[in-house]
Each structure stands twice: as structure tokens, then as C-alpha cells.
Amino acid sequence: MIDAFSDLANGFSVALTPEALGFCLLGATIGMFIGVLPGIGALATISILLPFTFGLDPTHGMIMLAGVFYGAQYGGSVASILLNLPGTASTAVTALDGYPMTQNGRAGVALFLTTIVSFLGGSAAILMMTFLAPSVANLAREFGSTEYFSIMLLALVAAATLAPGSMIKGLAMVVFGLLLGTVGTDVTSGSFRFTFGVSSVADGVSLVIVVMGIFGMGEILSNLGNGAPDRVPQARVSLRSMIPTRDDMRRSAGPTLRGSLTGIVTGILPGLGPQVAAFVAYAIEKRVSKRPDAFGKGAVEGVVAPEAANNASVQAAFIPTLTLGIPGDAVMAVMMGALMLHGILPGPSLIANEPDLFWGLIASFWVGNVILLVLNIPLIGLWLNVLRVPYRILYPVIIALICLGVFSLRNNPVDIALVVIFGLVGYGMILLRLPAAPLLLGLVLGPLIEEHLQRALIIGRGDPMVFLESPISLLSLLASVVLIGLSFRRRRPSAAVRPPQIGD
Amino acid sequence: MSDRSAPFLGQRDVLCGLTVSIVGLAACFEAWDYSFGSLARPGPGFLPVSYGMILIALGLAIAYVGRNVQTRVEKPAYVPVFAISGALLSWAWLAPRAGIVLATVLLVVIAALANGRPKPTEIGLIAIFTSAITTAIFVGVLGVPLPVWPWS
Numbered sequence: 205m206i207d208a209f210s211d212l213a214n215g216f217s218v219a220l221t222p223e224a225l226g227f228c229l230l231g232a233t234i235g236m237f238i239g240v241l242p243g244i245g246a247l248a249t250i251s252i253l254l255p256f257t258f259g260l261d262p263t264h265g266m267i268m269l270a271g272v273f274y275g276a277q278y279g280g281s282v283a284s285i286l287l288n289l290p291g292t293a294s295t296a297v298t299a300l301d302g303y304p305m306t307q308n309g310r311a312g313v314a315l316f317l318t319t320i321v322s323f324l325g326g327s328a329a330i331l332m333m334t335f336l337a338p339s340v341a342n343l344a345r346e347f348g349s350t351e352y353f354s355i356m357l358l359a360l361v362a363a364a365t366l367a368p369g370s371m372i373k374g375l376a377m378v379v380f381g382l383l384l385g386t387v388g389t390d391v392t393s394g395s396f397r398f399t400f401g402v403s404s405v406a407d408g409v410s411l412v413i414v415v416m417g418i419f420g421m422g423e424i425l426s427n428l429g430n431g432a433p434d435r436v437p438q439a440r441v442s443l444r445s446m447i448p449t450r451d452d453m454r455r456s457a458g459p460t461l462r463g464s465l466t467g468i469v470t471g472i473l474p475g476l477g478p479q480v481a482a483f484v485a486y487a488i489e490k491r492v493s494k495r496p497d498a499f500g501k502g503a504v505e506g507v508v509a510p511e512a513a514n515n516a517s518v519q520a521a522f523i524p525t526l527t528l529g530i531p532g533d534a535v536m537a538v539m540m541g542a543l544m545l546h547g548i549l550p551g552p553s554l555i556a557n558e559p560d561l562f563w564g565l566i567a568s569f570w571v572g573n574v575i576l577l578v579l580n581i582p583l584i585g586l587w588l589n590v591l592r593v594p595y596r597i598l599y600p601v602i603i604a605l606i607c608l609g610v611f612s613l614r615n616n617p618v619d620i621a622l623v624v625i626f627g628l629v630g631y632g633m634i635l636l637r638l639p640a641a642p643l644l645l646g647l648v649l650g651p652l653i654e655e656h657l658q659r660a661l662i663i664g665r666g667d668p669m670v671f672l673e674s675p676i677s678l679l680s681l682l683a684s685v686v687l688i689g690l691s692f693r694r695r696r697p698s699a700a701v702r703p704p705q706i707g708d
Numbered sequence: 709m710s711d712r713s714a715p716f717l718g719q720r721d722v723l724c725g726l727t728v729s730i731v732g733l734a735a736c737f738e739a740w741d742y743s744f745g746s747l748a749r750p751g752p753g754f755l756p757v758s759y760g761m762i763l764i765a766l767g768l769a770i771a772y773v774g775r776n777v778q779t780r781v782e783k784p785a786y787v788p789v790f791a792i793s794g795a796l797l798s799w800a801w802l803a804p805r806a807g808i809v810l811a812t813v814l815l816v817v818i819a820a821l822a823n824g825r826p827k828p829t830e831i832g833l834i835a836i837f838t839s840a841i842t843t844a845i846f847v848g849v850l851g852v853p854l855p856v857w858p859w860s
Contacts, residue, residue: 601816636723
């Protein structure tokens, strides 16, 4: 306990330097901005910003990217509540009761409570992370290649089966990602795989290129194809209208607590991103409520619980990513990729080897959440103006940023051609309803899976039974089988409840 | 959305499954020449071929499970596809030759064609603004060594 506090204090000394503060503020503000804007996800933004972080200190880079991720959760709720137009997929549930509150003239209260509760949910998850992460890392230090292989396999299966949508399609995209991960030079033998004589891919397909193509260009094509809303209607909110009644506060306490817990659990488990967290938290509140028929008509509980949950989930997702090196969703896969590009391998030894990065990042979460708490309310007027920017002005700017970002990596025009290829693949995947997040997880974990599989097989002298001898490995494999079995049983047409989602 | 008369290949899940299988098949075809190795010493072709085979199986499963779901594949938005691809490729071609300022102006103009009703003045303004801002950020603020003008 004492250790955790002194480590955290050390983290604050990193996070409170003027530079770190600046990047935290920048990331959180950009996150809020894109959270408000419909049509650009947190994932696309993080990947577009990725090249910017290469020149930075890794800690500052991560602080900024993380700020974009959780900032988007704050911003997304603004558009959900005021316009019934979710800025990000994870805040779609908030619109169910948030927009009716606006129609009842209680938009101010909804926005105010959302901001407070987002902060509380995020804080609960950060606390959990402070105390839990070091012990998870200690446990993981005992793992060998056999255990790692099986746990990664479980993470991939969980990501494919637990995420909304078809389980088989999710699995297929995991395998496609793993296959993309084999492109390039094979580490053990030095032979080229799937390079087709293109020397730019000898080191493998860069994560940045795949993400920019699939989530940047693919998302733009999908938005243009669907005829994205060009202009949105306006709403007005005064500061005076934001003060919640005593009754609002009392009714928010329980949902905040339950929502935060739901968010933490779903954040740690792979495959369950913030949108699942928000959805589950809403469902729980409706079930425990004494008057479930009030939901959907402007119930405070229906706004508070999902908002606490999606923020808690976003923060908690960092626990497995940083301590095990196993990202749970697409954004975490990109974060992990960003660290690896800096030469830092997330895993059990990260906390010991890079204490400044780890504790600085955690401390920055708190700094960032306070920044968002303070900024969100006064900036609402500005965000309403931001919503006026038509998409036809935004997308050319995004494309220009993609070009410059990719080109500045290696000054290689072929990389941009690769972005186009992956953009077309991504658009095709959207048309065929193939989920993109499992692909990213496969791509990031692919080389690690291959390494650990080879090592485990060499240790076991080619006997695949080694994977059943270690209890942790055996349990992971059994859990994977159970997950696949369960999803065969529960796949019935019940997916219609969830709104469609693309990247984030 | 659902349409009883969707042709077999126009059904989304059938097309989806077959596409996945074809990708798997292509991967197996290409990776067949890589050394497969043995379980005790897996070669470079071991995982690619395995992944390819799993993809073939999963693809067939997707098509089989979805064979009665008569949902049509939406028509791709061809104009945006060509405009956006063209914008990116034109930038890739022009930037090393004429610098990023001109390349970005051209990029915005081509990308703007993806939108149904182009307004020349507005596009011109966006093009100049985008080019100036991105160049200022990348070269001015971040100091990335990039060719700015044709003569630099």
C-alpha cells in the first residue's frame, strides 16, 4: 500500500512537469474535440497523431495519446445528450436518456452530472490500477512461453467472441490479423514472407499504415458513402440550468458506483470495450431500478451509469496492456504498438524497468481527468460551434494529415500506396460487416504469439502436450474452448438492440 | 434491408465468407514454398500455412451459417473510392517531386470531388488553408525534414 502511494507520488512528479502537463492538456482537448465531432473516432485520431509522438519522449507521447482516448469519452456525451447524435460509439447509450432529458429542458443537469460522474468513474479505475497493476505484473513474471502463448490465445478468442457481432467473423479477422503479422522477414530463418518483392514491407507491415488505412481512410469512405450529416441543429444551454437537484444527486450515487465497477471489469477483460461497458451498465440499472419504465424518458440513472462505466473501462483497459503486454481492444493495440515503436515492450517488467513512464502515465490520467472536469462545462458553448463544421471541410484535412503523417515516418511514397490498399480493404470490411478491432489485436500480437509458440515447442521438443502441463496454460486453453462453445449457443438474432459501429 | 431476391453472390454473408476463404487460399498458395519445418522446429511457413487453412475453414463457416440471410451487400460508393484513393496516390507521386505544399493543394482538390456538390471557391480556400496549416505543423513546429517547395 505504502509503496503504491510513494510510486504514485513519483508519478505525479513526472506528470506535473510543464511539458507533461502541456501534452496532457493537448491530448485531452483534442480528445474532447473529436469526441464531439461525429464521424471521427478516437482510434483514427490516435493513429493520425501517432507519428507526432515519435519525436517526443515516450512518456509524453503516451500521456497525449491516452488523453485523446479518455477525452473522447467526455466529448462524446455532449453530442449524445444535446443532439441525440453520439460522437463516439461508446456514448450512444447515453443518448437513450440524455436526449429525452434535453427535450425535458434538463440538458444542463445531464451535462453537469455526466462530467462529474465521468470523473468519478475514471478515478475509481485509476485507483484500482494503482493497487492492482503491480501484483498482476508480479504474477506474470512467473510466466514462461507456454503460459504466454495460451493467455494470448485466450485474449484473441475473447476479443473475437465477446465483442458485438458475429463470432466467426471476429475469429476470421483475428486470424487475418495474425496472417498480416507474419508479413516481412522471419526472425528465426531470415527468409522473406509475403513481401512480393516490395522492399518496403521487408520489416513487416507497419501498424501505423494498417490503422491509417483501415480506420482513417476506410472510415472516411464509409462516412461519404452513407452521406454523413453535413450540418446539425443547434441547442442552447445556460450555466444556471446545470445545477442538479438534491433528488438528482441522491439517485446518481448507486448508478455511479455500479457503473464504475462494471466499467472496471469490462475494461480489464479483453474484447469488451467502453461501448459494451456502457451498454451493460445501462442494462443493470434498468434491472435494479424500482421504476424501469422511466428509462428512455429522461431517467438520470440512465445517463449516469453508462457514463461512469465507459470512463472506468477506458482507464482499466490499460491494466492488461501495460502489465501483461496483452491489449484488450483496438485502441490499446495501437497504444501498445506505439510503445513498441519507441523500443519499449509492455509486459511484467515494464513497471520495474520504466517506473517513470508507468507511474507518470497513471498520474497523468488523474491530471487529465481533472483537466476535463474543469474544462468540459465552460467549453460546451465552443463544442456547439465545433458541431457546425461540415464534414466536407473536415475530411480533406484528415486525408492531408494521413499523407503527411505516413510520409514523415520514412519519406517513402510506397507507404502511402499501402495506406490506399488497406483503406480499400477496410472499406470492403465495413461493407461485408467484418469487425476491424480483432484484426488489429491479431496484428499486434501475431509476432509475439509466433515467438512464444516456437519457443514453447522447442522446449517441449515438438510435443504439443506442453501446453496442457502448466495449470495456467491449461486453464487459458479450456477458457478459450468454453468461450467458443458458449458463443455458438447464444448467437440468436438479438444484436438489433445495439446501434451499428465502425471503429471506436 | 432484407431482400428475398438477392442473388447468391450478392448475399452479404455468402460473399463475405467466400472472400475470407479466398484470402486463406491465396495465403496457403504463396506460403506453400516456405519451409514448413516440424513441430519440434517450426519453419517460416508453419504459421502462415496454418493461418491460411484456418481462414479457409472460417470463411466456409461464415458462408454456411449466413446462407439463408438474404441481406444484400450495399453498393460501394465508387466516386468517393476513386477520389480518395486518387488524392492519396497523387500526393505520394507529387510530394517527393514538387514538395508538400503543392501536393497538399492537389490532394484537397481531388479529395473534394468525393463530395457530390463541389463549390470551387470553398475548395480553393480549404486547399490553401490545409496546405498552409499542415506544412506549418509538420515542418515549422515539429521540424520534420520534408521537401516543402519544388526547388527545395
